[in-house]
Amino acid sequence: MAKKIFVGNYKGGVGKTTTVFEIGAGLAKKYEKKVLLIDLDPQCSLTSICMQIAGISFANIKPEETLNYAFDLYGENLKETSRLQILKDGIGSMYDYIKNIIKSIPVHRQLNFIPTSLDLKNSRINDLADRLSVSKNSIISIACLLSEIEKKR
Numbered sequence: 001m002a003k004k005i006f007v008g009n010y011k012g013g014v015g016k017t018t019t020v021f022e023i024g025a026g027l028a029k030k031y032e033k034k035v036l037l038i039d040l041d042p043q044c045s046l047t048s049i050c051m052q053i054a055g056i057s058f059a060n061i062k063p064e065e066t067l068n069y070a071f072d073l074y075g076e077n078l079k080e081t082s083r084l085q086i087l088k089d090g091i092g093s094m095y096d097y098i099k100n101i102i103k104s105i106p107v108h109r110q111l112n113f114i115p116t117s118l119d120l121k122n123s124r125i126n127d128l129a130d131r132l133s134v135s136k137n138s139i140i141s142i143a144c145l146l147s148e149i150e151k152k153r
């Protein structure tokens, strides 16, 4: 069972991204844990750091390999679905989409990340947070996405 650690705060420049990366790298390197970094921030700083270390250019990441693409997709698809149904059936057939958007890139030995892209609909600062707070399905779909990743990776 994976442990999930969330770091979030509206205030910018307080060390969120640095903390997430360092904790992830520390767990992977020092404790040999398998770590997945998930960048939910449309500023994409964590993605930038991981990509720089992995020697990969933003231009080589396809939109459909990013988390905000999957999130937008869920948003569209789950708008009409009831909370009960999502909880009961999970995202089920959506797993093929997830498989395609998960880009595993070894940075430190066991450290992987899911990129976020600036080019997409929810790339406006705070848009993702706004949507998470107003849409009942958004928060559930993120939880479902994480549990699918946890089960099938």
Ligand SMILES: Nc1ncnc2c1ncn2[C@@H]1O[C@H](COP(=O)(O)OP(=O)(O)O)[C@@H](O)[C@H]1O
Pocket (backbone or CB within 6 Å): 011, 012, 013, 014, 015, 016, 017, 018, 019, 045
């Ligand atoms: N412990 C620290 N000591 C000194 N500088 C730090 C520390 N943590 C982060 N920084 C620097 O502070 C700035 C903001 O950090 P960052 O992690 O990007 O914040 P956030 O994600 O909250 O916007 C960066 O330039 C980073 O290098």
Ligand SMILES: [Mg+2]
Pocket (backbone or CB within 6 Å): 016, 017, 018, 041, 043, 045, 046
């Ligand atoms: Mg940041």
